[in-house]
Amino acid sequence: MTSRLLLTPAVGVLLLLSGCGTIWDAPVGYSESPKLTGGELKGKTKLQKAVRAQLDKLYGPNPRDIRVFPGSGLFNGGTSLANLVKEGKKVREVKYEVVDSITGKKSIKTQHGGYSLYRRHCLHCHGVSGDGAGPTAPYLYPRPRDYRPGIFKFTSTGLNKPTRDDLRKTLLYGIAGTSMPAFDAMLSADEIDQVVEYVVFLSMRGETELGLIDIASTVDEKDAATELSDEVGLDTAKVVANKWVQASNLVVDPPIPRVIADEASVKRGRELYLGLNKTGGKVECVACHGPQAHGDGPSFVDKTVFDKVVFWEKSIDEAIDEIYEHMIFEHEGKVEAAKNPKDVPPLIAKKEFAAKVKKAWGESLDDWQNPLRPANLTLGRYKGGRRPIDLYWRIANGINGAKMPGHASAIKPEQIWDLVNFVIQLPYDPNMLENAPPPPAAAVAER
Amino acid sequence: MRNWSLLYIVMAVLSVIVCIYAPFDPNWRLPPNVSTTGREVDHLFELIMGITGLTFVGVSIAFGIAAWKFTDAPGRKAKYMHGSQRLEIVWTVIPAGILVFIALYQMGTWTKIKFRSEAPRVQPIAEVSARQFQWLMVYPGPDGRLHTPDDLHTVNDLHFVKGKPALIYLKSQDVIHSFFLPQMRIKQDALPGMTIPVWFDSDTASTSEHPFELVCAELCGWGHYKMRSKVVVHETQAEFDEWVKQSLKEQNRDQLKSAKTTTAAVEHKGGESL
Ligand SMILES: [Cu+2]
Numbered sequence: 001m002t003s004r005l006l007l008t009p010a011v012g013v014l015l016l017l018s019g020c021g022t023i024w025d026a027p028v029g030y031s032e033s034p035k036l037t038g039g040e041l042k043g044k045t046k047l048q049k050a051v052r053a054q055l056d057k058l059y060g061p062n063p064r065d066i067r068v069f070p071g072s073g074l075f076n077g078g079t080s081l082a083n084l085v086k087e088g089k090k091v092r093e094v095k096y097e098v099v100d101s102i103t104g105k106k107s108i109k110t111q112h113g114g115y116s117l118y119r120r121h122c123l124h125c126h127g128v129s130g131d132g133a134g135p136t137a138p139y140l141y142p143r144p145r146d147y148r149p150g151i152f153k154f155t156s157t158g159l160n161k162p163t164r165d166d167l168r169k170t171l172l173y174g175i176a177g178t179s180m181p182a183f184d185a186m187l188s189a190d191e192i193d194q195v196v197e198y199v200v201f202l203s204m205r206g207e208t209e210l211g212l213i214d215i216a217s218t219v220d221e222k223d224a225a226t227e228l229s230d231e232v233g234l235d236t237a238k239v240v241a242n243k244w245v246q247a248s249n250l251v252v253d254p255p256i257p258r259v260i261a262d263e264a265s266v267k268r269g270r271e272l273y274l275g276l277n278k279t280g281g282k283v284e285c286v287a288c289h290g291p292q293a294h295g296d297g298p299s300f301v302d303k304t305v306f307d308k309v310v311f312w313e314k315s316i317d318e319a320i321d322e323i324y325e326h327m328i329f330e331h332e333g334k335v336e337a338a339k340n341p342k343d344v345p346p347l348i349a350k351k352e353f354a355a356k357v358k359k360a361w362g363e364s365l366d367d368w369q370n371p372l373r374p375a376n377l378t379l380g381r382y383k384g385g386r387r388p389i390d391l392y393w394r395i396a397n398g399i400n401g402a403k404m405p406g407h408a409s410a411i412k413p414e415q416i417w418d419l420v421n422f423v424i425q426l427p428y429d430p431n432m433l434e435n436a437p438p439p440p441a442a443a444v445a446e447r
Numbered sequence: 448m449r450n451w452s453l454l455y456i457v458m459a460v461l462s463v464i465v466c467i468y469a470p471f472d473p474n475w476r477l478p479p480n481v482s483t484t485g486r487e488v489d490h491l492f493e494l495i496m497g498i499t500g501l502t503f504v505g506v507s508i509a510f511g512i513a514a515w516k517f518t519d520a521p522g523r524k525a526k527y528m529h530g531s532q533r534l535e536i537v538w539t540v541i542p543a544g545i546l547v548f549i550a551l552y553q554m555g556t557w558t559k560i561k562f563r564s565e566a567p568r569v570q571p572i573a574e575v576s577a578r579q580f581q582w583l584m585v586y587p588g589p590d591g592r593l594h595t596p597d598d599l600h601t602v603n604d605l606h607f608v609k610g611k612p613a614l615i616y617l618k619s620q621d622v623i624h625s626f627f628l629p630q631m632r633i634k635q636d637a638l639p640g641m642t643i644p645v646w647f648d649s650d651t652a653s654t655s656e657h658p659f660e661l662v663c664a665e666l667c668g669w670g671h672y673k674m675r676s677k678v679v680v681h682e683t684q685a686e687f688d689e690w691v692k693q694s695l696k697e698q699n700r701d702q703l704k705s706a707k708t709t710t711a712a713v714e715h716k717g718g719e720s721l
Pocket of ligand 1: 577623624625663664665666667671674
């Protein structure tokens with residue numbers, strides 16, 4: 001009897017010692033770029049090793065042992081990244097007071113610095129290394145951002161790195177229409193800043209990795225030690241760090257204030273959108289965003305193909321098969337109904353159709369090789385923010401890594417404001433595009 | 448075997464201690480109530496807690512005594528009995544009576560909180576849409592009408608005025624969520640395809656730094672816990688209007704000149720490390 005009573009706590013203690021213990025102590029590792037072991041560096045183990053060694057020296061071997069190189073530009077020498085930071089040879093422990101943003105209660109226990117917050121709130125989608133491949137990532141569309149190439153979509157700086165404010169805005173208010181939630185009510189301002197620093201850290205690490213791989217690809221294996229020395233490593237990292245440091249100097253402020261959003265301005269915006277304007281530069285909004293602004297323009301892969309692949313998880317070939325089968329069915333119907341079957345134009349050959357779809361598909365991927373679609377502008381949902389200045393940035397500078405090109409060189413600032421006014425008005429007045437002429441055949445957006 | 452009865456007795460005693468201690472520790476109970484109907488909800492909660500608590504203690508004591516007294520002993524024989532009709536009737540009729548009493552007693556409060564005929568005759572303060580995983584608020588803006596270009600859009604930020612009934616329209620964009628205001632004792636499921644009016648008030652103001660809470664009370668997916676929103680109760684209508692005005696000013700920003708950073712957070716000056 002007593003032995004059975006004793007068994008329960010004993011099992012509990014055993015579980016605590018074995019199971020939970022190992023979970024907390026298990027090493028957490030960064031993932032590697034596939035380019036490190038494939039491509040040019042395939043089989044060149046000495047070069048691979050040298051790249052790894054430099055990364056470990058610069059950023060630390062794993063998220064539990066974070067290192068920051070001098071001159072990283074990270075806030076206060078990287079002290080907001082985690083509870084233990086090694087800068088050069090100095091090791092300092094940094095403790096954080098956590099303030100509950102709702103109750104204002106202060107405590108000093110579980111959360112210390114960006115890594116802990118990132119691990120709790122972001123890692124399940126964005127991954128340990130910021131590669132956008134966390135366990136919940138496969139269920140999302142659009143896919144979570146992979147920070148490692150150092151490309152960020154919603155910037156105030158055009159094609160440059162985002163400012164800390166840009167990232168802070170994304171964290172505070174989320175990205176409308178995607179799975180990126182808002183953290184304003186969850187985290188304090190100080191905690192938000194810590195996460196921002198950690199995201200920058202991961203992005204710098206990823207971009208340094210790519211930089212080192214680039215260098216290694218041009219080097220002979222026997223020169224691994226000299227060509228990938230500590231000096232080269234630090235220089236590569238500093239090039240990346242410098243881009244982040246420069247960001248705050250590269251913010252684009254619209255040169256003129258917003259044009260008053262009266263009927264005339266909205267009408268001018270509509271004409272620009274449809275490419276019907278008589279004066280000034282031309283833009284091709286309608287080619288991607290579509291004649292009714294539903295995000296279904298002819299420059300992008302057809303929506304039925306997109307839906308089948310992204311939401312029904314078919315392969316592109318399966319999607320083509322299904323659609324073509326339906327086209328045959330429709331064609332047969334037409335032939336049967338026609339008085340003279342010879343009047344019905346013949347169906348496109350399957351090979352030709354497949355090649356066309358595949359080409360369009362390839363042109364509709366973003367820089368991370370993920371499928372994407374132009375925004376449906378009638379929903380009033382703006383990923384990069386709904387302020388006029390946000391929309392100005394999107395139209396003038398484009399969206400990094402996506403297919404949206406910048407238009408600042410093609411049209412004048414007042415024309416951009418006309419377009420902004422049109423885009424803001426459209427969700428409340430979708431009839432504006434009711435009788436819009438169809439766009440000219442596929443013209444591919446160029447950046 | 449007699450020792451087993453001790454377990455039940457200890458459990459009952461511990462439960463009683465916890466029940467008596469809980470109301471005195473703010474961390475062990477709901478946050479202080481701030482709304483009119485919340486007082487009635489709390490009263491019902493305490494009444495039901497009292498009834499079920501007393502029943503639990505009674506049952507535990509009976510169980511402990513029975514287990515102690517009638518435990519297995521050498522030479523003891525089991526007795527056969529058919530049961531007691533009188534006892535059966537007693538322990539069916541009494542709980543049924545209690546249940547009917549509770550059902551009738553709470554009806555007035557339920558009506559006040561849920562019946563659409565009882566909704567305050569006021570303009571809605573906002574439309575609140577739940578989605579995985581956040582609360583999207585749309586305020587009517589200066590023209591007082593929803594879904595016009597002057598609407599104010601916020602994420603996870605609910606504002607209304609102290610001492611005035613507030614009405615919102617609740618929607619869901621994807622799955623079932625639940626709109627829960629713990630301080631106001633209001634809970635209402637948000638259902639896709641439906642627009643549900645929800646009303647509440649507060650006799651206490653709160654600030655953006657120390658807001659009340661709005662949380663999702665229906666497990667809606669992996670990010671369920673992220674559906675936490677601030678609830679700011681403004682002292683006066685003028686203060687609320689000023690908040691709308693300032694928020695709209697930021698929502699209509701067209702240039703950075705005189706821009707402030709989005710939070711009061713530390714300014715990051717690049718290039719400096721230690
Ligand atoms: Cu929810």
